[in-house]
Amino acid sequence: MSTISKRSLLVAGGAAVLAAVLPVAAPAQAQPARNRALFQVTDNDPARWNMILNNMTNLKEGVGSEGVEIELVAYGPGLLMLKADSPVKQRIADAVKSGVKVNACQNTMNGMKLTPADMQPEIGYVPSGVVEVMKKQQQGWAYIRS
Amino acid sequence: MSTISKRSLLVAGGAAVLAAVLPVAAPAQAQPARNRALFQVTDNDPARWNMILNNMTNLKEGVGSEGVEIELVAYGPGLLMLKADSPVKQRIADAVKSGVKVNACQNTMNGMKLTPADMQPEIGYVPSGVVEVMKKQQQGWAYIRS
């Protein structure tokens, strides 16, 4: 469905009349929102990383059969969570395997003189963590800064 | 371009004409959004808890007669804010009395082996703090991670 067709026509009270005349999409907002959550990691703190990994599991289990799309984006000091020697590397690998998108910020990597060879092999990359945070919110993702 | 002319269908200048044909609700975006704010507490830090309690008071006073619906959800290490022996327990009780909904995460309680008997009597519970954060944003609540 195109973005446009998801947005509503909407003619409160007159929907039936108008529907007879024009093709009318159902109003997006009257439907449950899609479950999509972006987790931002900007701290260098393994205790917090573990909490975020727990949060992602809890979110997935909490929504049950509804399903949820989850992305984690790490930038600034949070990038260290995704290095090859990260203390949570196994949990990251498991998260990716379970369907979570895990992305490192290339701006931060440049600043830290890191290359993908320094990072966990399972992860992906975004040009800018902060741009990712803004864009995902614009697209209706929930933002979780743990 | 004015805010109105960017908003949808929008009937710029033609509202009266259309209104004569169909019952049409005013576009949501042209109305002020309802004031609703979700405060997330995930730190174990009484100084921050006091700041969040101040923020909630400031928010209420700041919107004045507009009113505002406020919820606080505590999970992870932030759950300790809501224990029966919390250093801010009186302020929490006052917040609840003033209309703030204060919710503890049951996932976290299970993890910490806590039961409602360990918690302040005024609070409520949600199955998962992180699910609450996502759902409230989906419903249009502002998210405040102090």
Added chain:
Amino acid sequence: MSTISKRSLLVAGGAAVLAAVLPVAAPAQAQPARNRALFQVTDNDPARWNMILNNMTNLKEGVGSEGVEIELVAYGPGLLMLKADSPVKQRIADAVKSGVKVNACQNTMNGMKLTPADMQPEIGYVPSGVVEVMKKQQQGWAYIRS
């Protein structure tokens, strides 16, 4: 008013027909969202302040010719970032010069017994930082809590 009746008119696929009858603005939601980001500063931590200033630069560069409207609002302990003697005062001045709106919370200033004479001359003020955070999200700004 029901959720539906608050949503507005938009006529997927039938826009041309309606447009022939009425002057109709393009639906806001079908267009790419405007790039607008609110950065909240609530920590008293110069390392974090520098990171936020880097983030704002990265955001601006990351969106390139799309452009982005950026506001920083400081409250609670984060207000110290904007004092006249702030370790990042030159970077703040540069950010303002580059078009970022930098606002201090007057509630916090009152609590800290500070006046504009204590603050950097380039900044602006909002009555309440937390109200600003809520209102900007209501208006569709992305929220970034670094």
